[in-house]
Amino acid sequence: MSTAAQPRVMVLPFPAQGHVIPLMELSRKLVEHGFEIDFINTEFNHGRLLEALAEKGAIPGGIHMLSIPDGLGPAEDHTDIGAFVKGLPAAMSGRLEEMITSRKIKWMIADVSMSWALQLATTAGVRVALFSTYSAAVFGLRMNLPKLIEDGVLDESGNVMRHERVQVMPPVDAAEIPWVSLGSTPERRKTNVQNVLRTNRLIPLAEMIICNTFMEMEPDALALVPNALPLGPLVAPTSKPAGHFLPEDLTCLTWLDTQAPGSVIYVAFGSSGVLDATQFQELADGLALSGRPFMWVVRPKFTTGVGQDWLDAFKHRVDGKGLVVGWAPQQRVLSHPSVACFVSHCGWNSTMEGMLHGVPFVCWPYFADQFCNQSYICNVWGTGVKLCRDKQGVVTKEEIESKVARLLRDEEIKGRAAKWKHKACASIIEGGSSHQNLLELVNLVREQSYPSG
Incomplete structure (x- = not known):
């Protein structure tokens, strides 16, 4: 088949690493078909991605990496998500429209956090599938936001008016609703909530909602999502990372090879969580106190107020027991037989990866949908434990040591994690529910790219 005859799909992720990764994996699957x-990345992320993927063959042929400005100046912080959410539509729309026309795009897969593009695309005659980078439960919660405001749980600025458990699947506290917890200031919270209310009205323009989950994992929540198509877990083959903005330290795999099976605590907080100096040091001391081997991902700018000297001294103190790396090949780490548990921020990608590899969780959510994911892990699937903060809002070293020890003694949690691993793997192999849904998507896009007659 010549290139000209192959259906072309535009993929538009929100410009944050946790959004780029699953959409890159979906793109890879579509290229295989x-x-x-x-x-489409922002210019800033485009550069970071190409630098991190400098190794040959990391981006498969068939995926064309294109870029658009994000509207921020060179001196502004392009990693501050809150700063550019407001300006993205204005900064990107004109260039996006030109690309749709010049590249003769008939289909777009747009991140749900880029729902503003629905109007632009459908006006241009492009069919759109929305892609949910969070759970089906959180998508259902998003659609339910107007009702929560109507019921007086929140106001239209995202302020919590009634502190109560919101009975969604799974239940969460009102203050843990993603668009509330994501707002670091009242102004940002208002921007988030208004953005959801505005773009919710555009969602009926989408042909379907592609979800990075699987039918057996969220049957109740998927029933609430209009035209849901669960394709998950969308995770890259362990040999080929895609969508990462930081180069991976592969030496950690050699270190894991030297550890006993089921012995290592793996600690990673994703690409955007930040700990202050007190909390960072408490986590470090908790890992040392556990007496177990651990591997801790400390990416650049993960903490404020802790210098390299302190970190070097800590590395020296735990030498032989603990390993600190800048960024890890998470798929390969979680699938390694020496890993015992995952101390995680519970981002949705990490949640799906942990489930796919059957690794139990020690949950430490930071913001956005992570509290909902913790509720799933601890209250619904039963594959992890929750860390609690003290009166000062700190997760203490004693709490870390105690919860890790408790988790690793709990054979029931380990057994449930193993069962979920089996279900997750079964969903993506030939004949599995997510695999069947992928074929449905492929056939639909192919047919509608070349209408008969």
Whole structure:
């Protein structure tokens, strides 16, 4: 088949690493089925991605990496999500429209956090599938936000008016609703909530909602999502990372090879969580106190107020027992037989990866949908334990040591994690529910790219 005859799909992720990774994996799957993908990043992320993927063959042929400005100046912080959410539509729309026309795009897969693009695309005659980078439960909660405001749980600025458990699946506290907890200031909270209310009205323009989950994992929540198509877990083959903005330290795999099976505590907080100096040091001391081997990902700018000297001294103190790395090949770490548990911020990608590899969780959510994911892990699936803060809001070293020890003694949690691993793996192999849904998507896009007659 010539390139010209292959269906072309534009993929539009929200410009944050946790959004780029699953959409890159979906793109890879579509390329395997003969599609050409135009993958759109902001100019800033485009540069970071190409630098991190400098190794040959990390981006498969068939995926064309394109870039658009994000509207921020060179001196502004392009990693501050709150800063550019407001300006993205204005900064990107004109260039996006030109690309749709010049590249003859008929289909777009747009991140749900880029729902503003629905109007632009459908006006241009493009069919759109929305992609949910969070759970089906959180998508259902998003659609339910107007009702929560109507019921007086929140106001239209995202302020919590009634502190209560919101009975969604799974239940969460009102203050833990993603768009509330994501707002670091009242102004940002208002921007988030208003943005959801505005873009919710556009969601009926989408042909379907692609979800990075699987039917057996969220049957109740998926029933609440209009035209849901669960394709997850969308995770890259362990040999080929995609969508990461930081180079991975592969030496950690050699270190894992030297550890006993089921012995290592793996600690990673994703790409955007930040700990202050007190909390960072308490976590370090908790890991040392556990007396177990551990591997801790401390990416650049993960903490404020802790210098390299302190970190070097800590590395020296735990030498032989603990390993600190800048960024890890998470898939390969979680699938390694020496890993015993995952101390995680409970981002949705990490949650899906942990479930796929059957690793139990020690949950430490930071913001956004992570509290909902913790509720799933601890209250619904029963594959982890929750860390609690003291009166000063700190997770103490004693709490870390105690919860890790408790988790690693709990054979029931380990057994449930193993069962979920089996279900997750079964969903993505030939004949599995997510695999069947992927074929449905492929056939739909192919047919509608080349209407008969």
